[in-house]
Amino acid sequence: MRIHLCGVRGSTPAPGAEFLRYGGHTSCVAVAHDDGDAPTLILDAGTGLRRVTGLLGGPPFAGTILLTHLHWDHVHGLPFFAAGDRADARADLLLPDQDGGAQAAELLARGMSPPHFPIGPSGLRGRWSFATIAPGTFKAEGFTVEAVEVPHKGGRTFGYRVCDGHSVIAYVPDHCPTELGPGPEGWGEYHPAALALADGADLLIHDAFWLSEEVAPQALLGHAAADYAVGLARRAHARRVLLAHHKPDRTDEALGRLAARYRADPSITVAAEGQIIGC
Ligand SMILES: [Zn+2]
Numbered sequence: 348m349r350i351h352l353c354g355v356r357g358s359t360p361a362p363g364a365e366f367l368r369y370g371g372h373t374s375c376v377a378v379a380h381d382d383g384d385a386p387t388l389i390l391d392a393g394t395g396l397r398r399v400t401g402l403l404g405g406p407p408f409a410g411t412i413l414l415t416h417l418h419w420d421h422v423h424g425l426p427f428f429a430a431g432d433r434a435d436a437r438a439d440l441l442l443p444d445q446d447g448g449a450q451a452a453e454l455l456a457r458g459m460s461p462p463h464f465p466i467g468p469s470g471l472r473g474r475w476s477f478a479t480i481a482p483g484t485f486k487a488e489g490f491t492v493e494a495v496e497v498p499h500k501g502g503r504t505f506g507y508r509v510c511d512g513h514s515v516i517a518y519v520p521d522h523c524p525t526e527l528g529p530g531p532e533g534w535g536e537y538h539p540a541a542l543a544l545a546d547g548a549d550l551l552i553h554d555a556f557w558l559s560e561e562v563a564p565q566a567l568l569g570h571a572a573a574d575y576a577v578g579l580a581r582r583a584h585a586r587r588v589l590l591a592h593h594k595p596d597r598t599d600e601a602l603g604r605l606a607a608r609y610r611a612d613p614s615i616t617v618a619a620e621g622q623i624i625g626c
């Protein structure tokens with residue numbers, strides 16, 4: 348697999364001179380089968396989705412978009428995805444089933460339709476389909492995907508485990524493990540769903556919104572600490588961990604200090620927009 352990090356910021360984009368190195372686009376990861384292939388599987392549609400058009404280099408997008416959940420930082424790139432919004436594009440968008448059983452297009456339209464935005468999901472050009480999914484295993488674009496529910500805040504959220512038959516990546520950008528208890532260090536529980544997602548993965552891309560000293564165990568913060576992501580990778584025997592979904596005001600300087608904490612261990616990397624990882 349080849350993994351393109353197109354957006355690694357959480358909550359809201361972070362433009363400006365202090366955010367050039369790690370990037371300001373919100374959550375989006377594009378996955379291609381191998382070097383030279385076009386990405387066909389997109390994980391989340393944050394503003395980083397705009398970068399996928401450039402990766403494709405002219406042709407339309409043809410593939411599947413998996414949303415972990417429906418928060419703005421994971422969907423706001425959708426109407427700005429030029430390679431997907433054209434007559435010859437094909438996009439199958441899957442999102443977690445929410446309480447109440449609403450249809451996928453209806454759920455998306457709650458945040459993307461007039462008066463909030465000029466068009467609704469049906470206004471995207473090309474062959475778009477929208478569907479909800481339940482936890483479980485399915486095939487998409489030649490990958491085997493496992494969807495597992497994780498605690499977050501405000502809406503049902505999945506983590507995804509993606510396998511191409513050789514390698515496994517686990518994608519858990521929004522995860523609040525303190526919702527299930529403080530865990531051994533106070534950074535949250537290493538619960539069965541998180542361990543199952545990360546189990547033996549070649550690459551774990553995980554929420555690192557907080558520094559461990561910022562986590563108040565009694566509060567439901569919605570996110571995880573970098574040290575929790577590292578602890579999860581160790582416990583689940585993941586080979587590499589990418590710390591992602593950076594707090595929007597975490598500058599390049601601050602993220603550089605975070606990277607310095609883990610400098611002794613090459614299996615831990617602070618995710619940077621534009622990074623390409625072979626897996
Ligand atoms: Zn998020």
Ligand SMILES: [Zn+2]
Nearest residue numbers: 416418499521
């Ligand atoms: Zn979220």
